[in-house]
Amino acid sequence: MRLASAIRTRSALPLLSLALLLLLIFALQPRAMTYRGLGLLLGFSAPVVLATLAQMFVMTVGDLDLSIGPFIGLVACIVATLPAISPLLTVAALVAGVLAYMAVGALISWRRLPALFVTLGLSFVWFGIAIIVRPNPGGEAPEWVENFINLQTPVAPIQLWIVCVVGLAGYFILQHSKQGLLLRAAGGGAVALQRAGWSVPRARVLAYGLAGVLGVLAGLALVGITTSADPDIATRYTLVSIAAVVLGGGEFSGGRVSVPGSIAGAYVMALADSLLAFMNVPADWQVAAQGLILLVVLALRAFLRSAP
Amino acid sequence: MQDWGDLREAGQHDGSLPICELRALGKRFDNVVALDSIDITLAVGERLGIVGHNGAGKSTLINVLNGSVRPSGGSIIWQGTDVTDGWTASRARREGVRCIFQELALVPNLTAIENTRLVHPSLRGFGWRRKAAELIDRKLSEIFPGNHPDLGVPIERLPIGQRQMIEVARAFTETEATARLVVLDEPTSSLSSQASELLIAFLQDNSQPRPSTVLISHKLRDILGTSDRIIVLKDGTKILDEPARLLERDRLVSAMGATTAVSQADTLVAQARTATKPAVVRDAGRSPDEIDLVAYPGEIVGFGGLAGHGQSERLVSLFAESRRRKSASSRIAAAFVAGDRQVDGVFSAWSVKRNLTASSLAGLAPRGLIRSGGERRMAEDWCGQLSIRCASIDAPILSLSGGNQQKILFARALATPASLLLMDDPTRGVDIATKQDIYRRIRRETLSGRTFIWYSTEFDELRLCDRVYIFHEGRIVGSFDSVDLTEEAVLQLAFRPRR
Numbered sequence: 001m002r003l004a005s006a007i008r009t010r011s012a013l014p015l016l017s018l019a020l021l022l023l024l025i026f027a028l029q030p031r032a033m034t035y036r037g038l039g040l041l042l043g044f045s046a047p048v049v050l051a052t053l054a055q056m057f058v059m060t061v062g063d064l065d066l067s068i069g070p071f072i073g074l075v076a077c078i079v080a081t082l083p084a085i086s087p088l089l090t091v092a093a094l095v096a097g098v099l100a101y102m103a104v105g106a107l108i109s110w111r112r113l114p115a116l117f118v119t120l121g122l123s124f125v126w127f128g129i130a131i132i133v134r135p136n137p138g139g140e141a142p143e144w145v146e147n148f149i150n151l152q153t154p155v156a157p158i159q160l161w162i163v164c165v166v167g168l169a170g171y172f173i174l175q176h177s178k179q180g181l182l183l184r185a186a187g188g189g190a191v192a193l194q195r196a197g198w199s200v201p202r203a204r205v206l207a208y209g210l211a212g213v214l215g216v217l218a219g220l221a222l223v224g225i226t227t228s229a230d231p232d233i234a235t236r237y238t239l240v241s242i243a244a245v246v247l248g249g250g251e252f253s254g255g256r257v258s259v260p261g262s263i264a265g266a267y268v269m270a271l272a273d274s275l276l277a278f279m280n281v282p283a284d285w286q287v288a289a290q291g292l293i294l295l296v297v298l299a300l301r302a303f304l305r306s307a308p
Numbered sequence: 309m310q311d312w313g314d315l316r317e318a319g320q321h322d323g324s325l326p327i328c329e330l331r332a333l334g335k336r337f338d339n340v341v342a343l344d345s346i347d348i349t350l351a352v353g354e355r356l357g358i359v360g361h362n363g364a365g366k367s368t369l370i371n372v373l374n375g376s377v378r379p380s381g382g383s384i385i386w387q388g389t390d391v392t393d394g395w396t397a398s399r400a401r402r403e404g405v406r407c408i409f410q411e412l413a414l415v416p417n418l419t420a421i422e423n424t425r426l427v428h429p430s431l432r433g434f435g436w437r438r439k440a441a442e443l444i445d446r447k448l449s450e451i452f453p454g455n456h457p458d459l460g461v462p463i464e465r466l467p468i469g470q471r472q473m474i475e476v477a478r479a480f481t482e483t484e485a486t487a488r489l490v491v492l493d494e495p496t497s498s499l500s501s502q503a504s505e506l507l508i509a510f511l512q513d514n515s516q517p518r519p520s521t522v523l524i525s526h527k528l529r530d531i532l533g534t535s536d537r538i539i540v541l542k543d544g545t546k547i548l549d550e551p552a553r554l555l556e557r558d559r560l561v562s563a564m565g566a567t568t569a570v571s572q573a574d575t576l577v578a579q580a581r582t583a584t585k586p587a588v589v590r591d592a593g594r595s596p597d598e599i600d601l602v603a604y605p606g607e608i609v610g611f612g613g614l615a616g617h618g619q620s621e622r623l624v625s626l627f628a629e630s631r632r633r634k635s636a637s638s639r640i641a642a643a644f645v646a647g648d649r650q651v652d653g654v655f656s657a658w659s660v661k662r663n664l665t666a667s668s669l670a671g672l673a674p675r676g677l678i679r680s681g682g683e684r685r686m687a688e689d690w691c692g693q694l695s696i697r698c699a700s701i702d703a704p705i706l707s708l709s710g711g712n713q714q715k716i717l718f719a720r721a722l723a724t725p726a727s728l729l730l731m732d733d734p735t736r737g738v739d740i741a742t743k744q745d746i747y748r749r750i751r752r753e754t755l756s757g758r759t760f761i762w763y764s765t766e767f768d769e770l771r772l773c774d775r776v777y778i779f780h781e782g783r784i785v786g787s788f789d790s791v792d793l794t795e796e797a798v799l800q801l802a803f804r805p806r807r
Contacts, residue, residue: 178432181422188417195376195413196426197401255417 010249011261013304017247017297018264021271028278039157044225045270046149046159047072048240050218052248052266053170053259054211055241060174061207062187062254063108063115067123068215069238071097073231074130075219080139080229098212105208109201123238130231137230141223149224162221163263166214171259173210183207188255243294244269249301268293325388327352327489327520328373333382335368340710340739342368344544345382350489355511356522357535357552361564361767364541366524370491373522374407375400401427404488404519406479408495413475416464420444420474423463430484447477451510452503472498476507480519487519494525497614508534526614526799528557540564588728588759589626599784601777603761605727606754610773611763612798618782619763620647623730626761630728643667643721647733647763653717654705661687661701663716667724690719694745711742718746722753729753731762735769747772767795 031037051068058065075097082090104122108115151158174180185193186203193200218237223229248265250257272290281289328350335343343365350356360366371377372384375397383392386403406427407413414423424444425431431439441459448455457470466474472495479490492511496504511521511534525531531538531552538555540548540563548563589609591601601622603609611619623644630642646653655663664687665672672682687701696715698708705713714734721729735743750760750772762773770776776793778786778801786801 176437178425178436181418181425185415185418185422185426189415192413192415193426195374195397195401195407197398198426255415 010256010258011264012249013297013301014248014258014261014264014268018267018271021268021275025271025275025278028275032274035157038160041271041274042157042159044222045267046162047218047222047225047234048237048244048270049163049263049266050166050214050221051234051237051241052244052262053166054214054218056170056245056248056250056257056259056262057174057183057207057210057214058115059242059245059250059252060183060187060255060257061105061204062190062252063119063204063207064242064252065119065211066116066238067119067126068211068241069235070123070126070130070231071101071212071215072219072222072234072237073229074126074133075216076223076226076229076233077130077134077139077231079145079220079223080141081134083142084140094216097216098209101212101215102205102209105205106201108208109204127231127235134229134231137228139228141227145220145224146227149221159221166217167259167263170214174257174259179203179206184255186255188253240269241266247294247297268297324352326350326385327354327387329385330369330372331383331385333369333372333379333384335365335372335377336380341544343372343379346541346544346546348539348546348549350520350522352488352520353514353518354520355514355534355536356520357531357538358522358524358541359526359528359531359538359560359564360541364564365544366541367493368544369541370407370493370522370524373400373489373491374405402485404486405491406487406489406519407491407493408475408479409493414463414471414478417462419462420457420459420466420478423474424478424481427478428481428483428485443481443483444474444477447481448473451477451480452506455503455506468498469500469503473503489520489522491522492524494614495523496525496527496530504530528560532557532560589761591622591626591629599777599787601784603728603759605757605759607775608750608754608760608762608773610770610776611761611779612767612770612776613779613785613801615765617779619779620732621782622779623732623761623763627730641726642728642730643724643726645717645721645729645731645734647731647736649710649713649717654713656706658705659702660691660696660698660705660708660716663705664690664701664719664723667720671725686723690723694719694749711738714738715742715745718749722749727757728759728761731760731764733763733765736765767798770798 025041026033029037032041051072054068055065058068075094078090078093078097082093104118107113108118149158153161172180174183182193182198182203183206185196185198186200186207190200193203219234222234226233244265245257245262246252246265247268248258248261248263250262250265269290272293273286276286276289277283326349328348330346330348333343333346333348334341346365346369348356348369358366358369368377372379375395378395379392383390384395385391386395391399414420415426418426421437421440421444424440425436428440428443431443444459448457452473455470455473457466457474459474463471463474476492476495479492480487496507499507508530511523523531523534532555535552538548538550538552538560539546540560542564548560587602587604588607589601589603601609611622613619627642627644633641655666658666661683665683668686669678672678672686684701690696691698691701694715696708696712696719698712705716708716718734721731735746738746747769750762754760762769764770771790771793774790776788776790776798777784778788778798780801788797
């Protein structure tokens with residue numbers, strides 16, 4: 001009975017899926033278990049995980065962010081281009097990005113706009129600005145970013161450490177801080193939150209602000225890894241991040257998300273590629289197969305929920 | 309005079325300033341008067357009971373008290389200061405007004421502990437979880453000893469009875485945020501009988517200083533047993549305000565009276581009905597011990613019981629079932645009249661005409677294209693028949709008053725050839741005149757053999773039915789023929805405890 005209820009917690013299924021995925025990968029390719037192997041395996045995972053956490057905070061207040069991918073792309077373009085002109089300008093641009101995110105949250109809340117449409121529109125705005133900043137692919141990552149992402153950390157590769165630190169911080173904020181409580185309450189019961197005397201718009205501004213910060217971090221990590229940028233570099237992250245949060249036990253209805261689950265979900269999305277490659281699935285089939293994995297896990301979740 | 313009497317009564321209780329005073333308080337919604345110049349004074353620590361039928365103005369009164377509805381007239385005096393203008397929900401909360409609604413006040417995805425934290429900003433820093441847990445746990449065992457709901461799982465995973473216990477206990481918890489006035493709106497409606505008894509005992513016990521309370525309940529016994537003073541509301545006015553010790557049950561009942569001028573002679577008994585005709589609806593119920601639902605042609609069948617106990621859901625499932633049968637017999641078997649206009653009734657962007665004909669499009673568009681002449685004729689015909697007041701049938705639906713919008717929805721269903729009409733509390737928030745129009749029309753339609761299944765939250769409307777089924781927690785727990793129907797009996801069944 002305990003096992004059944006444990007399986008039904010929000011993050012159990014994504015964690016189990018991830019464990020299964022890792023087991024398969026390690027079975028097929030034992031060298032993936034080494035430090036170097038892990039480093040290669042986790043190649044692009046940090047930006048995906050950070051994008052997923054950004055999406056998760058927006059989903060916590062019951063919204064969806066369709067602009068996170070292009071926003072990360074914009075950050076990448078800024079970081080790969082502006083430091084050569086002026087480091088101060090770079091920092092100002094990134095801060096402005098976060099502030100813009102908070103303003104969007106405020107706008108959505110106070111004008112009661114549908115987040116879906118606002119962020120859909122914004123995705124084009126971010127993309128457009130990114131094209132102005134970086135008309136053609138290229139640029140150069142600032143040295144410190146590149147050095148940081150290539151740091152040889154003890155025990156596990158740096159990408160894992162980044163995820164651990166940011167994930168723990170996110171978990172603490174969401175589950176243990178007052179602000180996190182307000183975020184979850186805003187998503188799950190805005191009316192009740194208001195009746196308890198709190199401001200729902202403020203919670204939404206905070207959620208979008210956190211998403212903006214995480215988006216900036218994701219962009220930094222991405223540039224560090226690729227050492228260059230183009231406006232389209234992270235467009236895919238929008239849908240991947242939504243899929244990862246949902247895979248991680250999150251729900252569209254707001255307030256029902258899980259940090260460990262979302263991170264596991266992001267890894268499942270990121271590692272499915274590798275697994276399929278190890279299984280010699282032709283590259284042409286990999287994207288479709290990745291979608292199938294997502295559907296299978298979600299179907300399993302629906303089944304577990306409805307089971308008595 | 310009334311004020312003086314109130315003040316004296318309040319003075320006897322405590323001798324200090326009253327905690328809250330409402331003076332000549334009024335509230336209108338469009339053309340419906342919900343509260344009409346009400347005066348209420350509540351002393352510190354006083355326990356006030358409010359009774360009245362549905363629509364008497366009780367919920368509006370609570371919503372004014374907790375700041376979520378602004379009064380249209382009169383003033384609110386809080387501890388001697390006029391606060392009418394700044395009385396918002398957050399101000400009311402800060403001043404210590406707590407409200408127990410039916411499970412609206414808890415955030416469903418948070419735990420009991422986290423929900424407690426939400427109303428106590430002073431539980432901060434490390435260890436707030438433990439402090440909040442102690443706080444709510446202590447109150448729970450004070451009010452509901454022996455009951456231990458799980459405080460660490462999201463509220464939505466708890467049974468409704470436990471949620472209600474947590475909500476009640478939370479309203480009485482105090483930190484720096486004190487509870488000065490606790491409003492309990494039908495707090496026992498979702499509690500088990502054992503928990504209800506415990507709550508009543510808690511409210512009865514006045515050995516310790518307590519916040520002032522306002523108790524609203526259909527159970528007159530509870531009101532009489534726990535109140536210092538009782539107010540009876542009727543059609544938005546206060547018609548009785550006396551110390552509870554001077555009151556008895558019979559006087560309360562007669563004071564509440566019948567809300568609308570529906571005389572017994574109006575009660576419909578479908579003469580045309582004969583048992584030889586086959587039933588239009590025969591629903592065996594969801595569990596073996598449930599009573600069968602049966603409706604014969606020309607009958608009006610009522611759904612009663614407390615609001616939200618599965619009546620609407622049953623109507624929807626009956627509707628869905630008739631749609632399935634329709635595909636077999638290829639004619640529309642049932643039509644639905646929505647009660648919650650804004651949510652599932654009107655197409656708000658459409659005209660009066662489009663709204664009215666929405667259910668009849670199959671007949672109006674024989675070859676897939678709508679015949680605009682037929683559409684127009686149908687709309688004009690029904691607007692005339694139900695005397696719907698609108699500038700033109702092309703006017704936007706939202707330009708109509710609420711009552712006339714409801715008539716449109718009613719006409720939409722009547723205009724179909726359906727023989728069974730399912731009505732989901734269709735007269736909610738509708739003025740008396742419109743109601744009477746609708747009642748008359750229903751009566752006429754039954755003569756031509758149409759059957760009505762009518763969920764109503766108003767007792768007087770149930771008396772118009774041939775037979776009434778009472779719902780409790782999604783099941784039919786009893787049925788009455790119209791002659792046997794008494795409010796008392798209905799309430800007894802509706803509050804039937806179930807564990």
